Amino acid sequence: MIVYLLIGLLSCEAFPEAYVVQPLPRSSILTKSPPCGGIPKGKSHLLSEPGSLNPISWEVITPSTGKCSVKLSYGTDISTYHTLVPTDNSTDINGWFDCGDEKGLHSKIFMFPSGVSCDICTLQWIWNTELITYYQCIDIEIIEGVDSACYGKCKNGGYCSEGLCVCPNSWVGVYCEHEAKIESVSIVNLFIALMILLFIAMLLLFILFIRTKQKLTETEKLFLRRFCPCLLPQDQIIN
Structure with a gap:
């Protein structure tokens, strides 16, 4: 029994293991949930x-056949992640490159996009193995000189780009400091406005009818004399 157990343990494939060492990642824990395993942003x-x-x-601690990809986010929104290509152009058409099939230290050089400036950037390192996909995130800053007008000042998930804070949809202001409030129109107020417009339209039609009518009934004359004498033709004001 013990022999079979030992054979089973030896035949089990160890889970792959690798960690980003430079730049220092947000956490040393390998996460399985994109983009960063729910780990909040930390110090750059x-x-x-x-x-x-x-x-x-x-x-790479425990090698495994698989590929890696490095992506860059200019803010906190996952939809802003863009794939970076290493300078050796070793990626495939989808931005993946061989990375974890040999034990030891590995490195590649990446060029950050020109014209991009942000103080809340996130690098995402993805290792897609045969058994599982791991994610690690690195908090970085890309600044064209540290004297940027909004460097370190953007709030509530906004990020600095070309001297201006780019705010999420729910925040506004120079530094994304104000919550955007959408004023909703009351259904009651809308109904009242429609009724007023309808009344005005009916009144205009009634005036047009009165002015173009040749003869009025006695009831119509009586009604107009009492409530709207100005609408009566001049020759019918006095009976």
Whole structure:
């Protein structure tokens, strides 16, 4: 029985294991949920400039056949992630490159996009193995000189880009400091406005009818004399 157990343990494939070592990741824990496993943003561990070359290094503890991809986010929204291509152009058409099939330290150099400036950037390192997909995130800053007008000032998930804070949809202001409030129109007020417009339209039609009518009945004359004498033709004001 013990022999069979040992054979089973030896035949089990170990889970792949690798970690980003440079720049320092947001957490040393490998996460399985994109984009960053729910780990909140932390302190920036890389200050770089637009168009600069930056190495990203990772250490493989337990090798596994698979591929890696590095993506860059200019803010906190997952939809803003863009795939980076290493300078050796070793990626496939979808931005994946071989990365974890050998134990040890590995590194590739990536060029950050020119014309991009943000103080809340996130690098996402993805390792897609045969057994599982891992994610690690790195908080960085890409600044064209640290004297940017909005550097370090954008709030509520906004990020600095070309000297201006780019705010999420729910926030406004120079530094995204004000919550955007959409004023809703009351259904009652809308109904009242429609009724007023309808009354005005009916009144105009009635005036047109009165002015063009040749003869009025005695009842109509009596009604107009009492409530709207100005609408009566001049020759019918006095009976």
